[in-house]
Amino acid sequence: MVEILPNFKLVRPKTVEQAVAMLARSESAKLCAGGTDLIVNMRHGLSDVHTLVEISQINEMQELDLDDDRLRIGAGVTLNELARSNEIAKSFPAIHQACVAIASPNHRNCATVGGNLCLDTRCLFYNQSHWWRKSNDYCLKYRGTICHVAPKGNRCRAAFAGDLAPALIACRADIEITGPQGKRVIALKDFYREDGADHLKLNSDEIVTAVSVKSTAQNSAYKKITVRGALDFPLAGVAVVCNQTPDDGRSFSIAITGTNSSPVVIDVPELKKDDNRQDFFSALGNLVKKSVSPQRTTTIAAHYRRLSIAAITVRLAKTLSDEGSK
Ligand SMILES: Cc1cc2nc3c(=O)[nH]c(=O)nc-3n(C[C@H](O)[C@H](O)[C@H](O)COP(=O)(O)OP(=O)(O)OC[C@H]3O[C@@H](n4cnc5c(N)ncnc54)[C@H](O)[C@@H]3O)c2cc1C
Numbered sequence: 001m002v003e004i005l006p007n008f009k010l011v012r013p014k015t016v017e018q019a020v021a022m023l024a025r026s027e028s029a030k031l032c033a034g035g036t037d038l039i040v041n042m043r044h045g046l047s048d049v050h051t052l053v054e055i056s057q058i059n060e061m062q063e064l065d066l067d068d069d070r071l072r073i074g075a076g077v078t079l080n081e082l083a084r085s086n087e088i089a090k091s092f093p094a095i096h097q098a099c100v101a102i103a104s105p106n107h108r109n110c111a112t113v114g115g116n117l118c119l120d121t122r123c124l125f126y127n128q129s130h131w132w133r134k135s136n137d138y139c140l141k142y143r144g145t146i147c148h149v150a151p152k153g154n155r156c157r158a159a160f161a162g163d164l165a166p167a168l169i170a171c172r173a174d175i176e177i178t179g180p181q182g183k184r185v186i187a188l189k190d191f192y193r194e195d196g197a198d199h200l201k202l203n204s205d206e207i208v209t210a211v212s213v214k215s216t217a218q219n220s221a222y223k224k225i226t227v228r229g230a231l232d233f234p235l236a237g238v239a240v241v242c243n244q245t246p247d248d249g250r251s252f253s254i255a256i257t258g259t260n261s262s263p264v265v266i267d268v269p270e271l272k273k274d275d276n277r278q279d280f281f282s283a284l285g286n287l288v289k290k291s292v293s294p295q296r297t298t299t300i301a302a303h304y305r306r307l308s309i310a311a312i313t314v315r316l317a318k319t320l321s322d323e324g325s326k
């Protein structure tokens with residue numbers, strides 16, 4: 001069945017201040033960056049947007065700076081621009097690997113970093129055509145009253161499945177947000193909440209303007225499992241940053257996507273030089289299994305996603321800790 005894009009008004013601010021004012025003017029105004037997620041959802045009848053605030057002309061959001069102190073990525077930087085940076089690929093492998101794992105080269109030409117961080121949550125019962133959802137009485141996330149995944153629950157379990165967020169969180173990124181009251185900066189890990197229907201701590205008149213990471217040498221990687229070999233959202237994905245400690249141990253920073261309504265940060269103890277490695281990595285696998293809570297939001301069983309993400313996390317952590325000793 002053909003799904004027609006609803007009518008909307010398009011406004012194109014040239015500064016962040018203009019964009020904030022345009023958002024504040026109407027509750028049904030929404031930011032549009034690359035549109036690769038938003039427009040698809042609008043065609044499915046998944047939002048009541050009447051005004052699109054299109055932000056590709058805001059030059060201050062397109063800047064990508066890497067110096068000795070910090071990597072700062074404007075929210076309007078496209079994923080292909082990010083992927084093309086050899087310095088980022090070398091210094092922040094997890095960020096590069098997550099970026100090139102997103103959708104396809106065509107999508108990445110217009111999809112942006114800000115759009116990826118603010119990606120809507122996903123669910124088998126939500127990312128469907130309007131007639132399909134209507135015939136199922138909609139659901140709690142939009143227009144309905146019950147959740148088909150957890151009918152006895154009172155919140156939406158749709159999963160956050162953005163690839164960049166875990167990589168940036170594992171690198172301990174900060175996110176810059178601008179609203180009518182000015183700019184605020186928070187740790188990216190604190191930007192999300194565990195509610196599939198309201199997963200961003202962002203007011204409707206606020207804009208994500210940039211994300212930044214401290215420039216320190218790191219050993220890192222990102223890996224995801226998908227149904228298809230390419231052009232697919234993560235069923236689960238993990239970013240691991242592993243650093244050598246002064247006494248030749250290993251510290252880990254780990255974040256997971258695709259299993260919960262927000263990225264999951266895994267609090268891992270340090271691997272000491274004299275620790276038994278097998279015990280350490282077996283405990284890490286169990287910790288991951290306990291920390292994530294995949295639900296019946298994809299065609300693939302939640303149990304499989306839980307076991308797979310634990311196995312991938314352990315594999316990446318082992319490989320990175322071995323590389324650090326070369
Ligand atoms: C076939 C297909 C495959 C895909 N595969 C993947 C995948 O493998 N991994 C993945 O992560 N994504 C995937 N996506 C989703 C999407 O393409 C990407 O997440 C993309 O990065 C979204 O960026 P965008 O600029 O297009 O966002 P948009 O669609 O423009 O916006 C997405 C959301 O973010 C909000 N937003 C945008 N910019 C800002 C900002 N600066 N501040 C505040 N809010 C903002 C918008 O209002 C909207 O709610 C896929 C999409 C398709 C169609």
Ligand code: SF4
Binds near residue numbers: 139
């Ligand atoms: S988890 Fe439940 S409420 Fe959320 S989108 Fe899926 S069916 Fe709807």
